[in-house]
Structure formats: C-alpha cells, structure tokens
Amino acid sequence: MFSGEQEAAVMGEPPGSAPVKNAVIDIQMESPRRDHIVWSLFNTLFMNICCLGFVAFAYSVKSRDRKMVGDITGAQSYASTAKCLNICALVLGLLLIIILIIIVSTGSLMVLQALSELIQNHGGH
Template identity: 40%
Template sequence: METRQADVSIPLQSSGWGSAAPGPRADPPPRDYVLWSLLNVVLWCAVAGLGCLGFPPLVYSIKARDCKLLGDLEGARRHGSRARVANIICSVLVTLVLVVFIIIIIIIFMTTMLENP
C-alpha cells in the first residue's frame, strides 16, 4: 500500500482581519500642492509685498491640477514635483526673511533701549 502525501499550501500572508487580498497595486494619484502654493503667495505678500515670488509654485500647482483633471498623470507628476520643489524653496526663503526681519527688529529695539535708559 502506497501512502500519498496531501498537497498542502501555506499562505505567505495571514488572512486575518487586517490583511488585504493580494492584487495589482495602484499608484497614488499625483499631488498638486495648491494650498501650499497659496500659503506661500500670501506669506510673500504679507512679508515684503513680494507676492510675485510665490507665483511660480502656484503656476506649477495649477498646471498639475489641470493635467490631473485631463488624465495626463505623467504631466501631473512632473508639474507636481516642480511645484513641490518651488514651494520648498519659497518656504525656506520666506522663513529666512522673517527670521532676519525679527533679528533686525530686536537689534533696533535693544539699541534704542540702551541709548535711552
């Protein structure tokens, strides 16, 4: 009498409540960073009246949103990444300008306090 070994398959992933069924992974939709761009425009307008320095990220953000709505996901990713880089640069610059402005105000205040005791 020959004994046959049963075919046993062991799943590599647990089939508990938190696991999802394996399947094709969809790439997340590209981001457009419109709110961050608007914040940069408002900050540049508030800091020195130089709102024009915040417009390039806003333009790239709007282009990314338009491409996403038209279905051009590659164009949306390209413009979205440009908007992200431009927003990072604008945010760093506006932070530096604010810090320098605060330091200058503190120096002026301290010198006037030392001259007029």
C-alpha cells in the same frame, strides 16, 4: 448546434451567428499625486518672496489640469516643480522673517540703550 449557438438561439439571436465574446479590460488607477495647490496658495499669500509662491501656484494649477486630463506624467512633473518652488519660497520667507526679527530686536535694544544713556546724561546735570 453547439452549446453557445443554442444559448444564442434561446436569447433571440439568429441561428448561425458567432457567440459573443466579452473582453475584460483591467484599468489600474494610479494613486492621485499631490499637486500642492494649498501649500502654493499659502506661499502666494504669505511667503511670496520674489514671486516664488505665485509661480508655484501656477505650476500647481497646471499639475491639477494635467491630472484632470489624465496625463499622469505631466502632472507629476508640474507637481514636482511646484514642490521645489514651494520649498524655496518657504525657506526664503522664513529666513526673511528670522532676519527681520533679529534686526528689530537688536535695533530696539540699541534704542533702549541710547535712551538710557541719554537719561543718565541729562539726569547727571
């Protein structure tokens, strides 16, 4: 008997059976990619210009679903689209806020100037 067969006989295996070979499979886990779901939720609630935040949120959820299934390529694709949509929503939202601040501040200055002229005209009578 060979040494493998002797070990098998000692362990209770029938004599003459082939020794068991173990295979080691090395599974490399890729680092989990970001799905940008928190950023998408923020944009959905606060910066939802032209529904870009909501669409980004939908793509983030799709990315998370693909990641849970194990489709890393699909998850990366959806996450990349969500990131682009989030950037667009954030930039457009910030531009809108800046424009509104400019309009409100210049409008209030015009109102104050008109009021001061009105007071000066009535005060001169």
